[in-house]
Amino acid sequence: MLASSFDYVIVGGGSAGAVLARRLAENPACEVLLIEAGPSDVGVGAIADPAAWTSLCGSAFDWGHVYAPAPHALGRAIPIPRGRVLGGSSSINAMIWYRGHADDYDQWERDGATGWNFAALLPCFRRSEDWQGGASAWRGAGGPLRIELPQDPHPIAADIAAAAARMGVPTIEDLNGESNFGACHPNLSIGNGQRWSAARGYLHPARDWPNLVVVTDSLVTDLVLEGDRCVGVRHRLDGRTRQTRARHEVILAAGAIGSPVLLMRSGIGDARALRRLGIQARVDAPGVGDRLQDHPLLCGMNFIATAPLGPVRDQGGGVLLNWCSSASDRPDLHGFFVQGAHAGAGLARELPADAPVFALSPGLMRSRSTGFVRLASADPAAPVEIQPNYLADPADLAALVESVEFIEELAGQSPLARHIVRPLVALRDHAERVEFIRRTVDTFFHCCGTCRMGSDDASVVDPALRVRGVRGLRVADASVMPTIPSCNTNAPTIMIAERAAELIAGAA
Template sequence: MAAVGYDFVIVGGGAAGCVLANRLSADPAATVLLIEAGPTDAGVPEIRDASRWVSLLGSEYDWGYEYEPTPDVAGRSIAIPRGRVLGGSSSINAMLWYRGHPDDYDAWEASGATGWSWATMLPAFRASEDWEGGADAFRGAGGPMRIETSRDPHPIAEAMLAGAPEMGVPVVADPNGASNEGATLANFNATTEADGTMSRWSTVRGYLDPVRHRPNLTVLNDSTAVRLVLEGGRCIGVVHTTAGEATTTFATSGVVLALGAIDTPALLQRSGVGGPEFLRSLSIDVLHDLPGVGENYQDHPLVSGMNVASSVPLGPMRDNGGGSMMNWRSSHASAGPDLHAFIVQESRPAAGIHQDLDGDVFAVSPGLMRSVSRGHVRVRSASPFEAPEVQPNFLREGADLDRLVEAVGGVLELLGTAPFRALGARPLVDFAPGDRSAVVDFIRHGVDTFFHSCGTARMGTDELAVVDPASLRVRGLDGLWVADASVIPVIPTSNTQAPVIAIAERAAALIAAAV
């Protein structure tokens, strides 16, 4: 097929890619192509209906990736859902909108990501939002992403807010304000419709749909990126599939990678960008020595299986099936909260844990927001149709396990507070809180993912940094940028959707200024 060309080619039509397509095509003189491997999101009711998001996991709209098993997680493979559809994971996730603590972003700058402090990130966060409460010093209004809380929270969500103060955890009105420490109603990138149901507000809905009419913007679905075209130290285009055929699309200004923390490093590696020894082991020609590609993989671990029987009927599911969350500090916390828990309006089974889940059952899942274990992403071959090896190394570091033990204990303490006693809450676990070995065994069999993949092409200036923080350009290559969760150097204490959108907002401005 004949080669074609654009000023910008954005590879990956997910949370970041839709933002970039909007912002870069705002210049009518710049032609922009957005390439997405998956299908369109249009006409898929499960995507729009907030209550049906779980049905998308493992579906045709999910890449179907799995974490590699290790003894630390009882030899289990753990599914890591990633959106394979326009909008990416913003089209299949739980629609939770959190930024983390301001200290998270100052830690980015301290790690070498100069210019990415809280002070510089806040304007991007505010620009992306249309917060139901209106604009203030922390929140934005009128932005592309509609953000709301539940208009009728589920009783379990309300019990968390009422019970948290009994265990010394405050209630915070806005977890996206000055601090995220405490219990709070969930912030959703969703809106309540006239019939009272909640519907998803993905980046397609917020950023892409309003600008589809632009003549300089082209969106191409069902197109898999095969490799980058590198010539003379510059990325000049992308080889990708269209209708089953390989097509080369050239980029006059450059290529922006927005495939996410798994597929961005995989595409770089398949293109000969990465650690030389690793690439040669797969017979991939080394075109650019960059050993940090695919390293520093991070995700937040949670613990499934913390199911609770209720003697009070729970009623129908509301909103996204959740509704509130809580952040608090372990005994190991140095600054800010490191533990997290969220409610689930139905059971949350764990494959390695057997429980009787008949009757009215809900879950309160604990997790760790300041995990220190690090993993990697590595392609298995040069084929774009073979899933890469993804290894988060959950629980590899003892500090992570110690904190999760405390997180499990904190959830059991919460379930003993008056609001949960009023529900007749009975935890369906077979261990005593003081039996550390039993709790550790439960965690190893129940550890799961928050879906917060990040870090595999991190910002910085050291030898293992992949992108330059000043512009997000891949170090040593012209015409190639990364603008997704891959660039995050240290995982924030939050869901990663809002930070990724803010990164893409800033990236678009930096890239436009660089050409």
């Protein structure tokens, strides 16, 4: 028996939605409803087990989206997993906890996200954390999300860091500390050997709160608008469509694909494009779905190993590297160790059946190429068009060529070289490297920016995350990022939600 109205209705129980629901419900006078399309995460072994995360991509807990053929990546259609389960993508992700460089956020403010600079946002990052190293000026302790170092890093990880040091990339203690330039063990959203998703950290401890209702297996189909005000949502529940009203606000936290799609299905988007599909345009907002960003990741540079690596430890990694391309004065290139092969469909065919393999996978963390999310049809069941446009900006390709050259040189450095028989694919010149990049570029799983925050009229939300042209509606998730930060996107999304909760509570 779900009540017909709540103070706040939050759409999407992922990284951001879990934080928002918990933080808003910390005020016992507030009645909060969280609606999630997927099932509960409780009791799912593959979600709890860090080593099993890759098995969740393409599973029943993944929306199963596929990027449109990427014109600069040989027209390949690359799957783009998104969590469809309580905890959202934080329930299926690789658990790296990394917030990038301070200037990522200072740039947001320079781009018009007034008040969103690193100094202002650091308390939100710190508040979310329960960092194993304890509280400091940079880190938080006692927050909902347990963050630990790998408990059992693979010995090759240390040799990779030592080899990187020979190439001028220092070994650092904590990539979420003062500097992120260097090699170090990753921070992981893991506690007691188990995944520490946003659901686990924020929602599970609040499961008995009387003012927080969490509904799973309930797809929100569109928003209920009265005049210029959003007053609720339409959603499927127990085989029926019902309306649930928000007395104060509806907050979209359906992610970088789900949030723009819900806006467009509700008539908020490029009016001409919506009309062409037969959707009544309510607010002309051409920015909705525009400016999709995702880091390009090369999947992967595989090496035949001198000895079997043994069972996967932690979440299958163990060391991260951040260094600078010749075009950047702060780390824009990133690489990580994979305790096994890392190969997309094409490359997988070339993997040896009878030899041990590990990978060093480089990616570009300050990529410039942008794409879009668009509706292809008015039919809510039809797939949407999601185009990342990888490598569309030539600067991205140039930086990735440098990343490949760096990993090639790293592999020849002591003490890493003693673990390697040979690279799986030997690249002889620039042209072969470019071809390899086009063949292997893949998603880093970091899509964002499709409901961009800013102060200009073309931005979708203002710096208080309110949707322009509609009252009673905000977006708070990875979609509001003005530009992609130079890191994995879970920690920044959690921070956005912490900040959103402050803004919403302050406005009440």
